[in-house]
Amino acid sequence: MQPIVECKDLTHYYGNRCIYENLNFTIPKGRILGLLGKNGTGKTTTINILNGYLKPRSGECLMFGEKSGNLSPATKQKVGLLIEGHVQYAFMNISEIERFYSAFYPNWRKEAYYELMDLLKIAPKQKISRMSCGQRSQVALGLILAQDPELLILDDFSMGLDPGYRMLFVDYLSEYAKSRGKTVFVTSHIIQDMERLIDDCLIMDYGSIVLQKPVDELLTNFQRYRFKCDKPEVLKDFKEMKNPVTINGNTEVYSLCSGPELQALMKQQGLSIDGLKEERLSLEEAFIGLTGKY
Amino acid sequence: MNRALLFKEYKKTKWFILGIILAGIALHTYTFLKLGRSFRFAGMEHLWDVIINRDQFMFRDLKYFPLAAGVCLGVAQFVPEVIQKRIKLTLHLPLSERKTIMLMVGYGQLLLLGFFLLHILCAVVFSSFHFPYEFILSFLQTVAPWYMAGLLAHSMIAMICIEPTWKVRVFNILVMIGTIKMCYITDFPGAYGIVSCLLAIVVLYVLPFTFYSVYRFKIGEQD
């Protein structure tokens, strides 16, 4: 089956600064993909290319088989967009903006929008510009849910939201996406939120993709190990071990290998280790394990 | 869909439209009252004499009004689109981008054109009671460039607002100033004559410029 989103050999530079080269990924139908990366690794660049607001230096990005920079109106109808900061037409009030968008989308689900709006304690005529950030995020989410698109692209949905709104947002979104088989592409700088939402994660570091895997597979296999080691300085030469750190003789590494595999590997290299402890990770810890703290 | 898009433009601009209409009415009222005062003080014959033989122009207060109206409407329409890059939402609407921009610019242009024609018509009707058609012809030739400046300003403000980089935006501002300056070379009554038609061509010529800014926005030009 054709993936909903397909990015092929994306390469982009800002001036002489390389953001990434030959980036490839796909999002199959019905999956929720989270794009994780530190600041400046190209999350927004990728979102912009995907939305058609940036032309990559080379490569292409297809949505529903069409080039993202030049989507037909029919395809645009199938894509819901949440812009960073929950930006909407702030000069309208909630009923005006609902009527405005309803004209563009044939499958408009008015009740889905008002269900969310009823949770907000706002006057029907209150302009969006006079709402709090959290309330605005609800409006933006409500509009996307009412649009009922096949693909949702959400850029940093947690920005500016307090924990209650973040949770509400995630709950609504994941319930909606999972029950209706929607495809979602999402970025957020708060990884905790993503853990409850996403199926797959795409972790980016400067210039490349570190990993693309289903979240549960990652969390099952990717672990933290603590041990004491006689020569901790050689650990960084093992590609199986990510970000080794040794403090006061206690070493900490992250790896996709199991405990016995790791021990065997080190024994092979003549290293002796002592007191190996295995720890299960949260997505946030796994992210740090993969990309480092710095 | 088109109606919804026009509703959005209306939402952004309704207070500006009201302001422009009120200012237009106030300006005409002021001009007519001032003319009435001249009728009473100096008499009609003297007024005709200074208009014909001393090249006085009685509607000089109109000079910068259409320009201000065009700038205000342009700002009202396009600044909210670029704040927080809302233009991304607009371009994502399921219409062709060309059509979306055409509707937005066309809304402002037609609104201004309609209002300007009405404004001119008021002056013409008022004048036709007191002045012969020769005056009206001269009036039209004198004010036509000023009203065209309003249309020019509106479409070029759209181009300037949507342009994503400051370097080119400053360049566009300079191009706008130069283009508008063409409408204010002289305010000697009737001096533009048929050159006004040339200005009308310039008004049409700059209309597609906004598409270029949209194109630059779409390919992600940055400072």
Added chain:
Amino acid sequence: MKTIKYFIIVLATGLLAWMMPMMYHIITDEASGNIFTYYSSLEKSFCTIDFDEVNERLIRKNMKTGKEYNEAEFDSILPLFYYRQLLSDGRMPDTIHGVAVTTKDINSKTFYFRVNPTDKNTPHIPLYTLFESMSGRVNLEMPGDLFRITNKIEFVDPENNQVKTGKSALFMRAFEKRNFHFPAKLVAGNPSTRKPYEEGYFITDSEDQMFHLKMVNGKPFLRKVTIPEGVKPVHIAVMEPSDRSFYAFFFDEEHKMYQIQTDAYKVVAIPTPEFDLNRDKMMIMANPLYWNINVMSKKGKKAFAMDVHTREIVDQVTIDHDTKEAGFFSDLFPVSLYFESPYTRFVKPMMYFGGVTVLFFNLFFVLLFVGIMRYRKQPLSFIPLVWVALTGVLGFIPCLVLSK
């Protein structure tokens, strides 16, 4: 999109072709001093007042002999110009070269006449005030109407903006009787109450026949003026001089100047060599013996002295301007665009093309453009390159800004 980009570049280039020469003029223009010259009826030579910038004093001299005069001496060699000073000093001669000159003569035969290209090329509302020419009053009074002359003559009352049918019909009959071919081409008069008397209008019809229109005791006076065969007037200036010796000057297509005299509407040619009303200014300073005819053109000033009686040019001088003006920007800018000119009050786009040296500058800007594009590692497109080659610095700026 490229097409729109090129549209923007073309507009920006055009604006620069207009703005850059304008800036250049604003920065560098200096008043070209108009040097005073006057033909001395005593010395039979042009005299002038010049300014000595070194010593900061006026130099008064005879242009032929170069002899310098002090102020009082200068007054006395130009008695017809400084006669009021001479009269007040009691130094005014009774005769000049045997010809008697009286104060009355000087007063009545002295007049000044100026004509500029903008007098002819100016927008005007085609309505005309016709005063009563035999009112019996010393001061002229507003007539209470204005006339238009298109396919008929009509008088309009400003008080109610209505056509005065009776008066219009009365005048129309006069026009029909004189076989006037409507519409009128030229209508010239002096619609001002600040003049000693009213001589109405000189009008040409569609067949270039000239007529004199006056209102006498409320009735039309229309008389055909016989002008030389084949002469097609293009501009008329009605004069109303105090001695009532002539009515008007007019200019024809061939740049010739004529005077319509009061004596049986005699039309006489005035010798004005090298004068083109579309480009040059003219000033006549007349006295009972000579007319000083000054023609000011872009090149400078030519002054002619015409003997009033023989109507022949008896002397002439030329004062050239320092012609550095076009210099710099006609080298740098391939095209300069102007909307205004000293020759017309109409806004009119006018293009001037630069000289051959422009090609070198254009080449320089092409190379600069190529260099910058190479430095920026940008691909070179053909059209911007050609545009820079054609328009030099004017196209270089927008092409550079928009090439990315």
